[in-house]
Amino acid sequence: MAARVGVVMFPGTNCEHDVIQAIHRLGGEAELVWHGDSSVSDYDALILPGGFAHGDYLRPGAIARFSPVMEAVSKFAADGGPVVGICNGFQVLTEAGLLPGALQKNRGLRFLCTTVDVRVETDRSVLTSDVSPGTVLSIPINHFEGNFTCDAETLALLQRDDRVILRYVDNPNGSIDGIAGVCNEARNVVGLMPHPERASDPLTGSVDGAELLCSLLTSALTAARADVA
Amino acid sequence: MVGSQETFSVLVEVRLRPGIADPQGATIERALPALGLKGIAGVRAGKSFRFDIVADDEAAALAQGTVVAERVLANPVIEESSVTVTGKAVAG
Numbered sequence: 001m002a003a004r005v006g007v008v009m010f011p012g013t014n015c016e017h018d019v020i021q022a023i024h025r026l027g028g029e030a031e032l033v034w035h036g037d038s039s040v041s042d043y044d045a046l047i048l049p050g051g052f053a054h055g056d057y058l059r060p061g062a063i064a065r066f067s068p069v070m071e072a073v074s075k076f077a078a079d080g081g082p083v084v085g086i087c088n089g090f091q092v093l094t095e096a097g098l099l100p101g102a103l104q105k106n107r108g109l110r111f112l113c114t115t116v117d118v119r120v121e122t123d124r125s126v127l128t129s130d131v132s133p134g135t136v137l138s139i140p141i142n143h144f145e146g147n148f149t150c151d152a153e154t155l156a157l158l159q160r161d162d163r164v165i166l167r168y169v170d171n172p173n174g175s176i177d178g179i180a181g182v183c184n185e186a187r188n189v190v191g192l193m194p195h196p197e198r199a200s201d202p203l204t205g206s207v208d209g210a211e212l213l214c215s216l217l218t219s220a221l222t223a224a225r226a227d228v229a
Numbered sequence: 230m231v232g233s234q235e236t237f238s239v240l241v242e243v244r245l246r247p248g249i250a251d252p253q254g255a256t257i258e259r260a261l262p263a264l265g266l267k268g269i270a271g272v273r274a275g276k277s278f279r280f281d282i283v284a285d286d287e288a289a290a291l292a293q294g295t296v297v298a299e300r301v302l303a304n305p306v307i308e309e310s311s312v313t314v315t316g317k318a319v320a321g
Binding site: 062106150 | 245249250252255256301302304306307
C-alpha cells in the first residue's frame, strides 16, 4: 500500500511538481490539491510546497491562511494527520497558527539560493522519524524570508520539548538558535525552510532529502492505520 | 439612509517590533550619509494601509480598524501596529 500525499497548491505556488515527482520516485502517490478545495480527506499526508502563495502579498503566507483549503488542512492536522510545510509552506503554517514563530527577512537582507548542511535534532516528528538524531543532511535552501524568530518563551518551549527538528550547521540566515525546522506540540505538523524534494534524486546532486520524505511516507501510513483502527 | 452610520477614513501603520532586526531600515540608515546628512538614527521601515469603514461612530470605526490591523495586516510575532481614524470620508 502506497501512502497518498496531497500537495496543496495556492496561486503562486511553484514547487508542487518537484514535490510530486520526489514522492513518486520514493514510492508514494501524490496529487495536487487546489487551494479552493474544501476537502483533503482522501490523503494520508499533506505537503504545502514552496513558492509565493498569493504573490506573498502583505507577508509570505498571510493571505494563504484565508484560502478555503486551510480550514480542511487545520482539521486534518488536528486529527493527527501528517502535514509538512516546505519553505513558503512553512510560512503559511506559521501564519495560519499551526506552527509557532514567524519567518522574517534573512540577516544581511540577502536572498539565499544554495545548498546547506542541516543536522537532524530529533526523530520524534513525522518528517524525521526514520532518521537518526545527529545525522547531517545536505539540502538546498532558496528563500528571502527564512530567518526564523519567536519570543523567548516560545523558544524555551521548543527547546524543552525537543521540537526543533532541524538546525543549520552554519546558520545562513540569522535564524534564532540556528533553527531550520520545527514541529507542533503533537509532532505531526512540521515546517522547514530547506527543500528536501530538491535533494531526492542523484541528478540533483544530493539524495539526503529523500530520508526526510521517506520518513513522511512511513508516518503517513502509520497515521492512516491508526485512523482506520 | 441606513441609521446614522457614517464613513470613516482609517490609517493603519505596521512596523517591526523593537528588537526585531529590520534590515531594510538599517540599509536605508547606512545609505543616508551618502547624501551628506548626519545625525539620523533609528530608521525603521514599515507599511501603511488606508481604508474606509462604515460605522456608527468614530470609536466603532477605530475598534473595527484595530481588528483588521491585529488579525490581518500585522503578524503579532514580529510586528506591531497603530490605528488612527483620520477623519470622515468625503461622501460620494
